[in-house]
């Protein structure tokens with residue numbers, strides 16, 4: 668029996684970390700932690716999913732491409748390209764980001780930007796001086812650059828001060844829009860949210876043999892494995908890749924989700 672509830676896509680949570688559980692350097696500096704071989708594995712996994720999801724923090728910090736360019740010839744574009752999906756509550760994604768440029772240049776799929784539906788922006792948005800007008804301008808600029816904007820209701824954060832998007836609502840919306848499998852790549856807050864929500868069907872962590880130090884960026888670790896069971900460890904190049912599956916699942920990285 669599949670553990671995947673029919674109302675959300677199959678969800679693979681995957682990222683790379685150091686031995687001291689850091690996913691980025693001081694002040695979020697992007698680190699290439701994965702070795703060449705495990706990075707190729709990540710690009711293979713990208714081909715196996717309908718969408719790749721990241722948070723706006725990662726989009727702003729890394730300006731990623733989320734494509735499959737590390738795969739062997741003849742032509743990386745002949746592989747299935749996943750759709751980039753950005754969780755961007757307040758529409759902060761720059762219209763000049765690589766994901767949108769790649770789409771304009773026909774070397775990437777149209778990015779979807781999932782944002783908060785704002786009834787009264789001045790009371791809901793934490794961006795300084797944000798108004799319905801400035802938000803509308805950002806939305807129009809993103810749409811003009813090619814983004815599809817998907818608005819969903821915002822929910823209050825646990826402290827009651829801020830707002831964010833509900834992960835189950837994001838996933839349900841994606842499923843309704845035809846995304847059957849999604850690879851969640853980060854960053855720290857998104858990883859923490861998916862772990863807290865127990866939403867991953869598969870968790871794949873690449874651990875690089877390096878230390879980043881206390882100033883690096885960490886995610887909030889689950890204190891227990893939740894619904895996940897350990898499936899195995901692979902040595903790929905210099906890295907160790909740990910795989911977990913939903914505890915009710917017998918599926919172990921079959922290659923089709």
Ligand SMILES: NC(=O)C1=CN([C@@H]2O[C@H](COP(=O)(O)OP(=O)(O)OC[C@H]3O[C@@H](n4cnc5c(N)ncnc54)[C@H](O)[C@@H]3O)[C@@H](O)[C@H]2O)C=CC1
Pocket residue numbers: 681682683684689690691692694695696697698700721722723724725726728729754755756831832833834852853854855856857858860884
């Ligand atoms: N080593 C690795 O595999 C990876 C490392 N990274 C690193 O992670 C860092 C970025 O991480 P963060 O700043 O934490 O940004 P993030 O990419 O996790 O995005 C977080 C933002 O998403 C929005 N959001 C809306 N609803 C949310 C929800 N329910 N839960 C969480 N966020 C929600 C909020 O605006 C929040 O600030 C960068 O330094 C990047 O290099 C990112 C991806 C993979």
Ligand SMILES: Nc1nc(O)c(N)c(N[C@@H]2O[C@H](COP(=O)(O)O)[C@@H](O)[C@H]2O)n1
Pocket residue numbers: 682683697698699700701706709721725729730731732733734852853873
């Ligand atoms: N698998 C993996 N290993 C690392 O060492 C990483 N830093 C990441 N980062 C993720 O990949 C995105 C960059 O993708 P592109 O190279 O631009 O295609 C980055 O934004 C993170 O999501 N992943």
